[in-house]
Amino acid sequence: MAGSSFxxxxxxxxxxxxxxxxFLAMYIVFSLVVIxxxxxxxxTVDMGLNLPIRFIGWVHFLFxxxxxxxxxxxx
Amino acid sequence: MPDIFKAHPAPKxxxxxxxxxxxxxxxxxxxxxxxxxxxxxxxxxxxxxxxEKIILFLRRHPITNIGWxxxxxxxxxxxxxxxxxxILSFLPENFRLIGVCIWxxxxxxxxxxxxxxxxxxxxxxxxxxxxxxxxxNLIYREIxxxxxxxxxxxxxxxxxxxxxxxxxxDVYIQTASEIPRIxxxxxxxxxxxxxxxxxLRVEEEQEKIEGRTR
Numbered sequence: 698m699a700g701s702s703f704x705x706x707x708x709x710x711x712x713x714x715x716x717x718x719x720f721l722a723m724y725i726v727f728s729l730v731v732i733x734x735x736x737x738x739x740x741t742v743d744m745g746l747n748l749p750i751r752f753i754g755w756v757h758f759l760f761x762x763x764x765x766x767x768x769x770x771x772x
Numbered sequence: 773m774p775d776i777f778k779a780h781p782a783p784k785x786x787x788x789x790x791x792x793x794x795x796x797x798x799x800x801x802x803x804x805x806x807x808x809x810x811x812x813x814x815x816x817x818x819x820x821x822x823x824e825k826i827i828l829f830l831r832r833h834p835i836t837n838i839g840w841x842x843x844x845x846x847x848x849x850x851x852x853x854x855x856x857x858x859i860l861s862f863l864p865e866n867f868r869l870i871g872v873c874i875w876x877x878x879x880x881x882x883x884x885x886x887x888x889x890x891x892x893x894x895x896x897x898x899x900x901x902x903x904x905x906x907x908x909n910l911i912y913r914e915i916x917x918x919x920x921x922x923x924x925x926x927x928x929x930x931x932x933x934x935x936x937x938x939x940x941x942d943v944y945i946q947t948a949s950e951i952p953r954i955x956x957x958x959x960x961x962x963x964x965x966x967x968x969x970x971x972l973r974v975e976e977e978q979e980k981i982e983g984r985t986r
Contacts, residue, residue, distance in 0.1 A: 724877065730911065735888070737913065742815070743815065745804060745814035757884060764873045767873070
């Protein structure tokens with residue numbers, strides 16, 4: 698991490714990392730809401746395509762978790 | 773003692789044993805992604821009766837997706853185009869990498885939400901009822917329902933070049949139920965939808981006269 702910029706003794710990039718992680722944590726919550734939404738939609742209208750749509754929802758969630766982990770490690 | 777009168781059980785009349793008297797309905801696509809699906813056997817919906825049969829399954833015409841598809845393509849190629857200009861060069865390499873990942877994840881979310889919005893906002897016409905299922909946002913849904921015999925007036929609205937070329941439009945159904953108007957927005961072949969609704973209404977009235985109502 699580039700730690701050369703300091704404001705009041707706090708690294709700017711550390712603050713940026715915290716904000717990025719907060720955003721990604723919120724995004725994980727959003728992806729969970731999407732999974733819940735898909736469940737609700739499939740309960741309302743079942744078109745025989747449950748598995749692929751659920752799968753995309755879970756892949757999206759795992760993608761969000763993966764980026765959170767990568768951001769936590771490399772930033 | 774011999775029976776003077778023996779009542780025979782009434783023959784069970786299936787309401788859906790006869791199909792609609794409209795030619796060419798069978799030729800339409802029977803895909804799960806179809807916007808005009810006649811007699812879909814694989815579709816179930818909340819509150820469906822066991823002997824209720826879905827006549828028509830509708831969703832917005834596929835051409836209405838073109839807006840979000842174009843936006844998604846622009847969003848997908850934006851980082852590549854923007855990499856030519858050194859806008860984010862002040863950021864360290866790792867922040868740029870995460871920035872690009874966040875950009876793509878938001879793009880995926882936008883595309884997926886838009887797709888779900890199209891896929892699950894459906895209109896269902898059964899032999900008994902009309903359903904309009906709307907998912908207004910992430911967690912809010914609205915289901916409007918009316919019986920076929922409560923249908924009072926059907927209005928078809930088509931206008932504009934794109935709607936005329938691709939043959940899609942809005943169908944407004946005035947009902948005598950609690951929900952005064954059910955709207956099927958941007959559905960394919962609105963004239964045919966209106967005709968099917970009229971036929972079903974006539975059939976329902978005929979069944980009432982013959983005492984075949986469920």
